[in-house]
């Protein structure tokens with residue numbers, strides 16, 4: 146029975162692949178553009194390139210294409226965020242933007258919880274200063 150040997154679909158596939166992640170990332174950066182603490186942190190005026198990097202990273206993390214690693218190398222996210230002042234306020238704003246984006250994607254409760262749990266933990270791990 147061929148079906149029995151097929152690998153289980155990845156989380157990436159289960160939630161709808163690129164289309165779903167693209168929607169989440171688009172909505173996230175739409176919200177970032179409205180945030181007066183987050184928006185100025187981004188080195189480029191155009192958030193498009195940053196959106197592309199986040200999309201590729203999330204796709205890879207959840208079992209989709211590995212383009213992120215091929216183009217950017219090892220994620221080393223904490224290190225890559227060191228140039229930016231990620232204090233608890235920035236973290237909470239980042240999470241608020243992401244919460245809106247994830248809610249709009251209307252995933253099943255289980256997928257939503259799984260994704261949110263990761264994003265919440267990752268955002269807490271990214272804090273690199275407690276200064277204002």
Ligand code: HEM
Pocket residue numbers: 183186187188189194195198199202217222225226229230231235236237239240264267268269271272
């Ligand atoms: C906690 C608050 C966070 C803030 C304020 C923040 C801010 C930023 C900024 C300013 C950049 C540079 C933009 C650019 O790529 O040009 C960046 C890059 C990035 N961030 Fe965050 N970030 C946060 C959390 C996270 C989390 C939780 C993740 C992953 C789950 C993440 C994933 C990324 C990725 C993949 C990049 C691009 C890295 C690369 O250069 O390849 N960030 N972030």
